[in-house]
Amino acid sequence: MPKPIVAIPADIKEIEGALWHATPNQYARAALDVAAAMPIIVPAFEDGNDIDTLLDRVDGVLISGAASNVHPSRYGRQATDADGLFDLARDATSLELIRRSIDRGIPLLAICRGIQELNVALGGTLASEIQEAEGMWDHRKPEGDRDVMYSIRQPVFVREGSCIAAYLGTAGEIQVNSLHRQAIARTAPALQVEATAADGTIEAVSVIGAKNFAVGVQWHPEYWAATDRPSRHLFEAFGEAVRTYAAQKDQARPSYDRATG
Structure with a gap:
């Protein structure tokens, strides 16, 4: 069976005066090497993307981290200089x-x-600049090379019986990395909190009543997916869900279509 396809929405980057649709290599490599799926980059447009046409052709979706932040107008707040950088095309696409x-x-x-x-x-x-609030840790990336920036250095507490616990193969305390200055403030009604840091920062969520694998994590499992056990387990679980979805989709196609490709 061919590798299933995982879509990764692009960020808009300006390089030498030209706009590029790009995604960090670490996400594509984790999808390819650990989830055993073929990643494709989805162009980021403020309008014109036909999302359902795209989803007809893929078997999973990986929403990556980025240097930009979601524009506050998307959740009913006035934007300030401290909220940037922004990527409106990424917002609209993702x-x-x-x-x-x-x-x-x-x-x-x-x-x-x-x-x-x-x-x-x-x-x-x-919430922005969460490190400035009383009692909050500094979750921003440490100074140094990329291995230092993505170093596994922070405990999070995974809820017993949660989806994340099943995917990671463990509940209770695990160690993760941390590279963010924004975090969830009010949790969406459709999301279940699955893991938190000791300062209360929401570190993982799942979609309540989801038809399939649908989780989010605040840390970066993709960076150490080849070597860190919890990170690898999460990507392997995602890959298994993607392969199962691809197989079910293939079986749902008419037999003559499967025979001819």
Whole structure:
């Protein structure tokens, strides 16, 4: 059976005066090497994307992290300079991709900016510069090279009996990395909190009543997916859900269509 296909929405980057649709390599490699799926990058447009046509052709959706933040107008707040950087095309693409994936029961894994987009897409809000609030940790990336920035250094507490616990193969305390200054404020009604940091920061959620794998994490399992056990288990579980969905979709096609490809 061919590899299933996982869609990753792009970020808009300006390079030498030209606009590029791009995604960090670490997400594509984790999808390919650990989830055993073929990643494709979805162009980010503020309008014109035909999300259902795309979803007809893929077997899973991976919403990556990014340097930009969801624009506050998406969750009913006035934007300030402190809220940026923004990527309006990414917002328009990812939010609709999330909603339609959930509606259609297509496996969905949302990471960092992705969990924030998942929350906003379903009616939640975000908090900015969370490290400035009393009693909150500094969740921003540490100084250093990329291995240092993505170092596994923070405990989170996974709820017993949660979807995330089943996917990770463990509940209770696990160690993760942390590279964010925004986080979920008001949780969307359709989301279940699955893991938190000791300061109360929401670190993982699942979609209540989802037809398929539909979870988000605030940390970055993709960076260490090849070597860190919880990170690998999460991507393997996502890959298994994607393969199962692809097989079911293939079986639902008419027999003559399967025979001819």
